[in-house]
Amino acid sequence: EAGVAQSPRYKIIEKRQSVAFWCNPISGHATLYWYQQILGQGPKLLIQFQNNGVVDDSQLPKDRFSAERLKGVDSTLKIQPAKLEDSAVYLCASSSTWGADGYTFGSGTRLTVV
């Protein structure tokens, strides 16, 4: 079974620039999550999708972050404009609709904002 695919693995941008991350979940997984992991901390949920609908985006800084999952499969997370404090690893995870037999996380995108 293929895992959760994310790209790019690394990204360095200057503050105020924009950046986008891509995630392709495990085939058949209806639920997709984006987490932000700042160095030395646990992951924090940014947004959860169920198929192509948003379940929860209460912790997404909507003035600069946006995410979409148009066809209910892969997803894109965008930051515009980036701030220094956005430097983090952005993890995508997926799970089947009702089973929580563990999330499967992708390898993440490490973003550095300079």
Place this chain on the structure above:
Amino acid sequence: GENVEQHPSTLSVQEGDSAVIKCTYSDSASNYFPWYKQELGKRPQLIIDIRSNVGEKKDQRIAVTLNKTAKHFSLHITETQPEDSAVYFCAASKGAGSYQLTFGKGTKLSVIP
């Protein structure tokens, strides 16, 4: 919202000794508690989980206990090995088809050969 506290933040043990990491949660509606292991630069990997209808679960050298009344759960690793060295995260979720996870801040475990 849910708040998960994790202790200690760092833990050093001799190879072969046991390691215990403790977490408390605030929301009594939480009913699913996974533990993740994260090696440097890698993705979090689920190592064990427990649901609120179970008090203890064991998988070889790893065990998790849950005390719903006190709202705390613990990870126990016996006969530690150098490859157990990593950062461990506890998390809590209300389940019910959502499974949004609230993570603790992590424990860096070092197993000294």
